[in-house]
Amino acid sequence: MQSVYRRLRHHHFDQSPAQIASFKSLIPLSDRFNGANGSRSASTLATKGVGHLVRKGTGGRSSVSGIVATVFGATGFLGRYLVQQLAKMGSQVLVPFRGPEDSQRHLKLMGDLGQIVPMKYNPRDESSIKAVMAKANVVINLIGREYETRNFSFEEVNHHMAEMLAVIAKEHGGIMRYIQVSGLGASPSSPSRMLRAKAAAEEAILRELPEVTVMRPAVMIGTEDRILNPWAHFTKKYSFLPLMGDGSTKIQPVYVADVASAIIAALKDDGSSMGKTYELGGPEIYTIHELAELMYDTIREWPRYVKVPFPVAKVLATPRELLLNKVPFPMPVPTIFNLDLIEALSTDTVVSDDALTFEDLGITPRKLKGYPTEFLIQYRKGGPQYGSTVSEKVSRSWD
Numbered sequence: 001m002q003s004v005y006r007r008l009r010h011h012h013f014d015q016s017p018a019q020i021a022s023f024k025s026l027i028p029l030s031d032r033f034n035g036a037n038g039s040r041s042a043s044t045l046a047t048k049g050v051g052h053l054v055r056k057g058t059g060g061r062s063s064v065s066g067i068v069a070t071v072f073g074a075t076g077f078l079g080r081y082l083v084q085q086l087a088k089m090g091s092q093v094l095v096p097f098r099g100p101e102d103s104q105r106h107l108k109l110m111g112d113l114g115q116i117v118p119m120k121y122n123p124r125d126e127s128s129i130k131a132v133m134a135k136a137n138v139v140i141n142l143i144g145r146e147y148e149t150r151n152f153s154f155e156e157v158n159h160h161m162a163e164m165l166a167v168i169a170k171e172h173g174g175i176m177r178y179i180q181v182s183g184l185g186a187s188p189s190s191p192s193r194m195l196r197a198k199a200a201a202e203e204a205i206l207r208e209l210p211e212v213t214v215m216r217p218a219v220m221i222g223t224e225d226r227i228l229n230p231w232a233h234f235t236k237k238y239s240f241l242p243l244m245g246d247g248s249t250k251i252q253p254v255y256v257a258d259v260a261s262a263i264i265a266a267l268k269d270d271g272s273s274m275g276k277t278y279e280l281g282g283p284e285i286y287t288i289h290e291l292a293e294l295m296y297d298t299i300r301e302w303p304r305y306v307k308v309p310f311p312v313a314k315v316l317a318t319p320r321e322l323l324l325n326k327v328p329f330p331m332p333v334p335t336i337f338n339l340d341l342i343e344a345l346s347t348d349t350v351v352s353d354d355a356l357t358f359e360d361l362g363i364t365p366r367k368l369k370g371y372p373t374e375f376l377i378q379y380r381k382g383g384p385q386y387g388s389t390v391s392e393k394v395s396r397s398w399d
């Protein structure tokens, strides 16, 4: 298996059937996955979701929801909010992790004793994936990465791993719900390679498990986010913020806990969200410039921007990508000058008019201004109370 992946690592697939077939031939999954004559066998997912599972207790942390969920990618940003919500309703959560023990330690406390079960695994090893899925009746895939590393390409992390999980879940036979977290803007024609890989993953998973629920969150905001934090950090360090293009690209950022709630709502329903794709954007559309203004407003700094035209931003971000596989050491993680992110920002990414959204799951997403962005006060130069809104409100009422 290791040699298989070593070959995959250096090989980027496009979406042609011949290449997908060649990828499948590289991964020694059992023949059962492809059914007779290589045609796909029907999905093994139950059609009613987990609604009929035996539940005990009042629905809190110490009750039993009947859900045993394997959450791939639980050690990430969204993972911590999702695991917390799953555990809070009395679910058992199996947490596959590949890094150090510390990577999952914070999750253990979110559930009752024994309810959060960290399990070391190797995402390139089919048998270890089967082991972490063995006892589950729900699988949620949050694995993803917005930059490449020497070891993992966009396609491997965002597409091939997702496809392998779906294939294994299908063979499992006892999985009642499968939820794939993709990304808003996922499309084969996206300028971003990551979003193209996400689109390919959706297509591949749908082929295996037509009842999969796909969640496409917009850029997520919250204490550990990877947009406002790097912006605020950069601003504090250099006293200005680079604004890609003229800052007019539209995005629809969403509070991370709302995305977790959407996944829970889908899980709890009677199966009506099965086989559907939801686009999860926040209640307001922001331009990049407006979002940066919100950040400046919250950290109480005077806005200073340097507009970086897209071609210049790409030139600045390119050396990392060129050197990635050429130097014998890991390249730094790109934050603001991430080439693929810059590509993604070259077009508007908002929820489409005809998409299923939070509303269809019975959730009202929170506005960003206020609690969801309150974590930014840690960046205020005079401490959290610096330039407090309370004093401003008082002075305004006297005007």
Ligand SMILES: NC(=O)c1ccc[n+]([C@@H]2O[C@H](COP(=O)([O-])OP(=O)(O)OC[C@H]3O[C@@H](n4cnc5c(N)ncnc54)[C@H](OP(=O)(O)O)[C@@H]3O)[C@@H](O)[C@H]2O)c1
Residues within 6 Å of the ligand: 072, 073, 074, 075, 076, 077, 078, 079, 097, 098, 099, 103, 123, 141, 142, 143, 144, 145, 146, 152, 157, 181, 182, 183, 184, 216, 217, 218, 219, 220, 221, 226
């Ligand atoms: N954050 C956003 O604004 C945003 C927006 C739209 C969509 N999404 C998508 O939503 C999902 C969750 O996002 P997130 O922000 O929580 O992501 P995250 O913080 O980057 O976490 C990603 C998770 O994927 C795992 N992972 C990454 N590369 C892996 C690899 N090569 N092998 C195995 N596991 C790997 C990580 O494990 P380790 O801890 O071991 O690295 C981590 O648990 C992702 O699919 C992401 O693409 C995110």
